[in-house]
Amino acid sequence: MPKSRGLTPAQDRYLAIIYSFDEQKRDITTGGLAKALGVTPASVSEALKFLESKKLVERRSWGKYALSQRGREIASRMSHNHRVLETYFVSVLGLNEGAACEEASKIDMLVGDGLVASMCRALSWPSVCVHGRPIHHGSCRGCER
Numbered sequence: 001m002p003k004s005r006g007l008t009p010a011q012d013r014y015l016a017i018i019y020s021f022d023e024q025k026r027d028i029t030t031g032g033l034a035k036a037l038g039v040t041p042a043s044v045s046e047a048l049k050f051l052e053s054k055k056l057v058e059r060r061s062w063g064k065y066a067l068s069q070r071g072r073e074i075a076s077r078m079s080h081n082h083r084v085l086e087t088y089f090v091s092v093l094g095l096n097e098g099a100a101c102e103e104a105s106k107i108d109m110l111v112g113d114g115l116v117a118s119m120c121r122a123l124s125w126p127s128v129c130v131h132g133r134p135i136h137h138g139s140c141r142g143c144e145r
């Protein structure tokens with residue numbers, strides 16, 4: 001559950017955007033994140049400092065940051081859940097992409113692993129989400145595959 005990690009939804013979003021930068025092999029910098037999130041570099045620095053204190057991100061040289069192993073685990077689980085949820089909302093419930101993404105963002109850290117795993121199974125473990133980004137399935141496959 002998110003509470004046990006001590007992160008707010010806003011901090012979760014930072015982790016998610018850092019993860020997507022990482023996936024796209026983009027440099028994770030204060031300026032780049034500020035631009036992507038539409039916030040000031042000062043608020044990004046503050047968030048990065050907090051995530052660093054939680055050992056979720058690490059500062060590298062030249063003002064670049066990287067996810068720590070723990071940060072990567074949390075972010076990859078969150079992105080898996082988000083992408084499965086939005087894909088389910090579009091393919092099964094018929095929501096449009098924007099609405100599906102928005103709704104998924106509200107619950108991607110709260111939804112239980114079992115429920116997400118059932119959705120993965122119902123969708124036959126899709127390899128991409130509605131935005132065309134990769135979905136990496138892990139324990140959700142259970143022992144069925």
Ligand SMILES: [Zn+2]
Nearest residue numbers: 082086101104
């Ligand atoms: Zn989305």
Ligand SMILES: [Zn+2]
Nearest residue numbers: 120137138140
């Ligand atoms: Zn899955």
